[in-house]
Structures are given as C-alpha cells and as structure tokens.
Amino acid sequence: MRVSKLFFQTLREVPADADVVSHQLMLRAGMIHQIAAGIFDFLPLALRTKYKIEDIFREEMDAIGGQEVTLPMVHPAELWQKSGRWYQIGSDMARFKDRNDRDMVLGMTHEEIMADLAKKYIKSYRQLPTMLYQIQTKFRDEPRPRAGLLRVREFTMKDAYTFDRDEAGIDAYYPHFYQAYFNIFHRCGIDVVAVKSDTGMMGGRMAHEFMALTDIGEDTLVLCDACGYSANRQVAVFRKPEPPVADQLPLEEVATPNVTTIEALAQFLDIPESETAKAVFMIADIDQPDGKVKEQFVFCVVRGDMELNETKLTNAVKARRLRPATTSEIKAIGAEPGYGSPIGIARERVLLVVDELVARSPNLVAGANREGYHLRNTNYGRDYSADLVVDLVAANDGHACPNCGAALYTARGVEVGNIFKLGTKYSIAMGATYLDENGEEKPIVMGSYGIGSGRLMAVIIELHHDEAGIKWPITVAPYQVILISLATEKTPEVTEAAEKLYADLLAAGVEVLYDDREERAGVKFNDADLIGIPIRLTLGAKGLKNGVVEGKLRRNGESFEFNIATAVDDVKALIAAEIARINATVAPVPFED
RNA sequence: CGGGGUGUAGCGCAGUUGGUAGCGCGCCUGGUUUGGGACCAGGAUGUCGGAGGUUCGAGCCCUCUCACCCCGACCA
Secondary structure, three states: OEOOOOOOOOOOOOOOOOOOHHHHHHHHOOOEEEEEOOEEEEOHHHHHHHHHHHHHHHHHHHHOOEEEOOOOOEEEHHHHHHHOHHHHOOOOOOEEEOOOOOEEEEOOOOHHHHHHHHHHHOOEHHHOOEEEEEEEEEEOOOOOOEOHHHEOOEEEEEEEEEEEOOHHHHHHHHHHHHHHHHHHHHHOOOOOEEEEOOOHHHOOOEEEEEEEEOOOOOEEEEEOOOOOOEEEOOOOOOEOOOOOOOOOOOOEEEEOOOOOOHHHHHHHHOOOHHHEEEEEEEEEEEEOOOOOEEEEEEEEEEEOOOOEOHHHHHHHHOEEEEEEOOHHHHHHOOOOOOOOOOOOOOHHHEEEEEEHHHHHOOOEEEEEEEOOEEEEEEOEOOOEOOOEEEOOEOOOOOOEOOOOOOEOEEEEEEEEEEEEEEEOHHHHHHOOEEEOOOOOEEEOEEEEEEEEHHHHHHHHHHHOEEOOEEOOOOOOOOOOEEEEEOOOOOOHHHHHHHHHHHHHHHHOOOOEEEEOOOOOHHHHHHHHHHHOOOEEEEEOHHHHHOOEEEEEEOOOOOEEEEEHHHHHHHHHHHHHHHHHHHHOOOOOOOOOO
16 A cells, blocks of 8 residues: 555644543544544554454354354344343433334344344254354444553453353353454453453353553453452452451440541541441342332441442342432431441441451440541441341452452553453243253353444554554554655655565565655654554665665564665564464463352 | 533644634645655645624624543443
8 A cells, every 4th residue: 555545644743632642543543433432443553453353253253163153233122121221221322213114223233133043043052152243333322432452332342152051061162262362362462361351231140351561451360470360449359358256245336426538437536447447328229029229328337448349239239220328318228338237227227238257356446426526436237237248349459369369459450352252141032942962952151352443443553562553463553664755856766666675565465564754754753653553664875875774673673684685585574483483472372260 | 411622734743812824744836856754946735513692793702503532430
C-alpha cells in the first residue's frame, strides 16, 4: 500500500476527548473515528490489525476443534424470552419492533441462538462434544462507554460455545480453551493472568477471566506471587487472621459522642479496628417464589478493619441487585446510622448477614443503635444471631493468601477474555437435548468463551507504545514493514530504487506500506513511529550510493544495513525472526482449577 | 440514573463591558527547500450543537433541549 493513497490522516495534536493512551494513539494514527458514544468507524489501518487478531482467534479455535459459523445480530425476542433474559436484562439490551410489530433485539451475546442451533442439529451423544464459534458484532447499550475501544457499545467479539454430554465432558474441554486463550494473547504479544471470576447471573460452575495488567483497568485483581493464586477481587478469598481467644465479657454501653466512623471509634476508644464490628445497610432486590421481586433490607456485619464485598453479598443473598439503604430506611428498622449494630433492631424486618470472622471474634465494639453510644463486648450467638454467616469481606493488599499464606497484593486489570462453564441453563431453556447410549434424553452441557477484538487491540496498544506512538507486535501489525523513500526532485534514482524495492517486497509476499509521499523526512519518520509499523526501511540518496537500505526495529530502535541487492531476503528473514520471537512466548500453561 | 465539565473551521484552541468571528496545525496554489513534524507568498473552509426568548443588535445574557467527555452507580 502506498501511504499517498492510504485512507487515513495522522494528527499532531491529541484529540481533547481522549484521555487513555490507546484511544489517543488510535485517533492520532488515523485508525478509528467515533460517531457516537461507544460506536466507532474502523479505518483501514485498524481493520487490518483487527483481521490479524481475528485470524489468530480462528487458528486457535480451529486447533481445538472449533468450527466457525456466523449467527445473526438481530434476534427475535422469543428466544430471549425463552431463556428469561428478555425479562432479566434491562436497558443494556437494545430492543425494537420489526414492521410486523414483532419484538426484536440486537444480540448482546449468543447463548440463546447457539442453544437453539444446537437443538436443531445435535441429536445424539455421538455428535458430542462439539464446538462452534463466530466472530460477530454485538451491541450492548452500556450505561457508560469510555476509554476509546476499551469499553464500547458496539463491538466485535469472538464467542465460542461448547456442547458436551455432561459435566465431565466440559471439564475435559475447558482446559483446552484455557490454553488456547493463553496462546491467543501470547501470539498477540501480550501477557495476561487468568483469574477466577464471578459466575453471577449466568449461574455457571466455573469461570475465568483473562486479565491484562494495566493501571487503566477497571477490575481489581488479587494476586499471590508465592503460589500463583489469582482472582478477581469480586470473588477473591483470603486466609483470615485467627481471632483472639477470650472469655465473653458483659455488654457495656459506652458514650461515643460524634463518633460515627470505625476509624474515629477505634481512635476514641484506643483499640484496633479489628476489635470493632461494622454495620453496613443494603437494600437487595430478591426474587420471590411467586415470581415477584421483593426489596429486602439486608443488614450486614463485617469486622471494622475489613470491607464489605458486594459481589459476595449479592451471591450470598441471591440478590438481583443491591443498593445502599437510605437513612430513613435504616431508621425504619430500628437502627441508627453511624451507631448501627444488630442488637436491638427490628430483627424480623431484616435479613441479617454476618461475616464468619465476626461470628468467631469475641467482644467486639459495635453500635448501640442510639446516637452517641456504642456497645462494648458484643458477641455473636450470645447477643444476636444471623440468617446467614458467610464470608462477606473483600480481600486486600497484605491479606494472607488462601493457598499459601503469603501476602496478597492487588493490581488493576482489563478483562480481555473469559471462559465460562455454563451448565444446562440455556440448553434446558431452549430444549437443546441429545439421546445418550441408553436412548435417554439429556440436556446438553454448554460452555461459552469470549474475546473482544477491539478491546484486545486497545490493550495491545496500552502495553506497547512510547511517546512517539504505537509499537505493534509484528503478529498483529497492520503492515510488517514500512518503506520510506527519501527521494526528492533532485534524486529521481532514489524514487526509482524505492519503487523497485517496493515492488519486489510485494512480490515476495511482504506486507509493506510504502511512504511515497512528498513529505519531509521528519514527517515520514514521525508518522511511521506513530502508526507503529514494526520494521522500518529507509531508502535515501546516501544509502543508495553505497547500495544500502537502512532497517530499523520500532520496538527497540535496533538498526540494520541491508544490501539493496539482498534486501528482500534480509527483510523476510528479519520478519521471520520477529514473528518467531513472539511465538516463542507460546507455551503450555498449567491449568489452575 | 446522580455529580462535574465541554460544545466556535477537519484537529487543538482564543474570542474583552453584547457591536456582525479569529489564531495555530492541517488542507489547496505557486516558489524555495529536502535524513526526525521546513520557509515565503497567495487561497478555501463556520447553521458559533439546536430551539425559543431578551435586545436596535447575541458566539457572549435568559429558558429549554441535544450531544460528547470525566467521576460514581451499572457491567451476560
């Protein structure tokens, strides 16, 4: 491709609306154009990289037995009504009516459609396991798209679905995806950590998220370097400290004027925060047996030195959603904001959930449900009892690893992929069953596995750039080579040589961008750096005189001199070496169950 | 959905007490230049986000509205 013909435009200045690096660079490199919040045009440079990434998806999916299909983007509401998600999902799902007034949706994901397809075509255990995947546009009307391609509403996703006869089947398939996903990310030049994740509303048995570690990440990960433990903070567990052994002392009210926070309380009474109990008041929407949704007041108690983990709470009480209670709601159940405890409240009106550590810790200081007073020596079991005693708290820096006891630490990550043991939820809903050897009809056990290609592209840039621009890993670069001609009107022989080299590179199958523009050298160099082509060839009058063309690696600045006569082969060898360098990172990864 | 911010040329921005819109980059023409974002000369480009209002007169003041960005909520 000739740069003079390339449909793009580089920008010197950073567009005002972009504040993450990948977004800025993609705009400056002329890769993408936003047309609405979270909705983008992909220009040729971006599209080429997108296709490179997606080809890697295809190779890795095919390698573990996948077959590619394309399912529609527009779905009849009926399928989503069957699974129930038509009713569960809110305005994230774009809905409309067709000309015949039928409800339709834009596909956010394709479990329903895939299960429906399986119902039609899978009849026998002999057909299992099977795996289908697609690379398709999805639309989720996210409340807050942001950060360029990192969080969008319309996006392309590779989504794969496995169909197995039983749990043992998916248990056997799942690790293949685990490995294939590492292969994909490594081949794209990025490192990821797989973390256990929340199965949430999907109700599956096991899920992993593949996270790229970067400060702009929206998720917090809990990691252990000693043993490799890794989990999304939403589900991370830790080894809790052993509470002191002590006799239960009598309850005692103590005046604590204007002391409404745990920090202030600990300071006021000169005790560690670990000797206090903190009340957290939430309102949960909980499904009732009759199909209605009830707003339930949930009274949580965690130790003062720890934080409530809302995901754990949501799962513990099987809430559809959770929100903080208002002051009047808190007072209505007989508690006092700032001085709350489960002692003396309208117990029958709340769902009382207590962290198991609180239940084991003696003589904690808690609120008295009276403004200006706390209680010393509250003891679970003696002074109150809960509806649920579970792990409710968030793991944090310095907590002990649940496996090995070493200190955990937290890091930010961007989710670039996930794998999910779905179970039979969708197959049962859609009636996707098979007959086993005994002629018995059984639901197909499904798994789903997603990677967003646009987000992955953005993450690659986040992890591979410098002040000058993008540094594409060669496996996903829009072009492998950029040939810069420094010809002027006075040096037509340079143009001639560059044209010939360009033609030869093309003929040799090299993906080459040829900067034939009438621009100054600096402009061309800067644009080449910005768009991030891994190998730069420069042909100027001086080099030509000596029969050399200069080569330079974008990733580290290393430079080469190639004899023009052998340049094509030399460049091909360099490309091969650079590809091999990335592929060398592809290796077996132990499956962390 | 709550809080904050911004809308003026393709991009980045300025625009005074209300007086009929400008700068830099980019773009077009010609010339000189030519190895890390050249220089000179000339040129094109605006429903000042939209609607209503106040006023002799609105980019500027008032009301409504839309879009986008950021923080939070949310995130199969």
